[in-house]
Amino acid sequence: MAGDRAKSRRRAYSDQRAADIGGGVWSVPVPIPGNPLGYTLVYAIESPGGPVLVDAGWNHPDAWQALRDGLAGVGIDVADVRGVVVTHYHPDHSGLAGQVRENSGAWIAMHEADIALVKLFRDVVGDGTHRDFQADQLRRAGAGSHEVDAAVTFRPEPPALPDLALTDGDLIDLPGRRLRTIWTPGHSPGHICLHLEDADRLFTGDHVLPDITPHIGIYPYDRDDIDPLGDFMASLRRVMELGAIEALPAHEIRFADVAARAAEIHAHHQEKLRDLRALMAESPGPRTIWEIASLMTWNRPWDQLAPMLRGMAAGEAAAHLRALEVSELIRRTADEPVRFVIHS
Known part of the structure; x- marks a missing residue:
């Protein structure tokens, strides 16, 4: 995830406690071992039929203990949980x-869109081809052989296959309450926010966070059949329409005006697109995705990014390049690896 404010208000996991946040909703911080995000905020919503969780946290023994003990601390036995709504398939949520x-x-x-990815990942991890897939997409983006070897990473085990497929507008099985699915693709194809209509609160997952912006990438990097950043921007506009309601994000802290923050993130990406087009205009020759990513501005210089973070940066560069391509401001060449130039 990329930062767009000077300092995150995220507090250390050691300072976190399960909390009653009113209206029959509790938050439980669940650690993400070895990750700078620190923790995922799992929410429990009461109902006469038993509590429903929004997200579940990273699959690790310490995280499981934290989830179980955190729920117990607010009076919920994990055995009584009615259901788990996963905002998206990423391992710190599912x-x-x-x-x-x-x-x-x-x-x-x-x-349903993220369920399709879970099924795909279970097949890929099962037959052991995920490392070859990663290496191939890095080469197609223009990474050198030493960069490919360094950037290929371990992939966590895929999450459990869900029982229920959700679509936009679906009401969650939460007796006595109204929790509605809002499809907000971008961070993942099937990312959802959840509007608790009886309390006018929005569980935002990773879609809208108070101080950082979610990673928006394309994988494989050279796909030309999707536009994740365009989807994300449209999803932000949907959230803006909800107005100044309380946001309950999966990371950092709760905040009061989800529409205002969604507008900030929208403006951040518009500025990033303008900067990228200007960068390409300064160097009009065809450049690979990897070359362009190395010239863009990140939260630290390119040569200080760890190999895995360079891979994520290339994915985000690819998403911004694709958005410019959809707008017909740049075009791709037929080269291998693919290159982009200013549209003539």
């Missing part, structure tokens, strides 16, 4: 959903 289901019989729900 990882423990299967263990919750094993201990409670709860259902797991996720948007």
Whole structure:
């Protein structure tokens, strides 16, 4: 994830506690071992039929203990959980959903687009081809052989396969309450926010965070059949229409005006697109995705980014290049690896 404010208000995990945040909603911080994000905020919503969780946290013994003990601390036995709604398939959100289901019989729900990815990843990890896939996409983006070897990373085990496929506008099975699915693709194809209509609060997952912006990338980097950044910008506009309601994000802290923050993030990416086009105009020759990513501004200089972070930066560069291509401001060449130039 990229920062767009001077300092995140995220506090250390050691300072976090499970909390009653009113209206029959509790938050439980669940650690992400070895990750600078620190923790995922899992939310529990009460209902007469049992509590429903929004996200579940990373699949790790310490995270499982934190989730179980945190729920117990606010009076919830994990065995009583009715269901888990996963905002998106990423492991810090979906990882423990299967263990919750094993201990409670709860259902797991996720948007249908991310369920398709979970099925794909289970097949890829199962046949051992994921490292070859990563290396191939890095080469196609223009990374050198030494950069490819350094950037190929370990992929966590895929999450449990959900029981329920959600689509935009679906109401979650939460007796006595109204929790509605809002499809907000961008950070992932099936990312969802959840509008608790009876309290006018929005669980934003990673879509809208108070101080950082979610990673928006394309994988493989050279795909020309999707536009994740365009989808993300449209999703932000949907959230703006909800007005100044409280946001309950999966990271950092709760905040009061989700529409205002969505507008800030929208403006941030518009500025980033303008900067990228200006950068390409200064160097009009064809450049690979990897070359362009190395010239863009990140939260630290390119030569100080770890190999994995360079791979993520290239994915984000690819998403911004694709948005400019869709707007017909740049075009791609037929080269291998693909290159982009200012549209003539």
